[in-house]
Every structure is written in structure tokens, then in C-alpha cells.
Amino acid sequence: MTLVDWILLAIVLISTAIALVRGFIKEVISLITWLAAFGIALGFSQTASVLVPEAVDIPSARVAIAFVALFVIVLILGGIINWAISKLVETTGLSGTDRSVGMVFGLLRGVLIVAGLLLLGGFTALPQEEWWRASMLIPHFQVVAEWLLAVLPADVASNVQW
Secondary structure: OOHHHHHHHHHHHHHHHHHHOOOOOHHHHHHHHHHHHHHHHHHHHHHHHHHHOOOOOOOHHHHHHHHHHHHHHHHHHHHHHHHHHHHHHHOOOOOOHHHHHHHHHHHHHHHHHHHHHHHHHHHOOOHHHHHHHHHOOOOHHHHHHHHHOOOOHHHHHHHOOO
């Protein structure tokens, strides 16, 4: 195995270990919270920018401040919800199951992260590099990356060179 194989393996193992420790419920709620924070901040930052003090006279700076504020507020609220639901899971005695399912979730997430990185690499000359071609694991992760490639628009996907 090459250095890049060890790095890819480390990404998957770290994702798996984090999810094992945190559990499935925390992982899913965290993911939903981050997506919601981004979506809400993106969707409402323009509207919320009127609440930013007049001292900020640049309109784009107001929107940026509103974006960050909304993002942080949603993350905090999501964290509180996550904490409350996690306590509920602990009291029901499902923490072992939650952690086991979380481990599987983390494994899948790690594989998707690596596949996403390979997909991004496919837009560059990296696949022609010797270390890429010498990797034992890249061909396996590349199968998943090709699934991801299938959801991209054809004009974008045509730029990927394996």
C-alpha cells in the first residue's frame, strides 16, 4: 500500500470512529443541523440583513453578517436539540445500538468523503500521477465516485478524466 492508500484508509477509519463514539442519532442530527444552517442562512440572509445595525454601511457586508449570524444560531439550536435527543436515547438504553448503527453510518460517510475527493481529483490531472495509478485503494473508491459522477450534469461530468 502507498502513502495515499494509508491516508484514504485513515479518512474512513476516523469517520467511522467518530460516528462510533457519537452514535447514529447525534451524527444524523448534526448532519441535518449543518444542512439546515446552510440552507436557512442562504435563504434568509438577504431578508435578515435589515436587522444588522446601520453602522455597517456596505450592503454585502450586512448580508454576510446576517448569513453568519443565522448560521451560528441554527447550529446552536441544533446542538441543543441534539443534546436533548441524545439524553433521551441514553435513558432508553439504546446507546449500544445507536453507536453500532452510528459506526456503519460513519463508515459510509468516510467512503463518500473519499469518493468525493477522488471525484474532485478527476477534474484535475491527478489521475495521471504515478502515486494515483500505484494506489491499491483508489480503484475501489473510484467505483463509488463513478456513482456520484452519474448525478452530475453531463457537461460537468464530461470533464472528469480517470
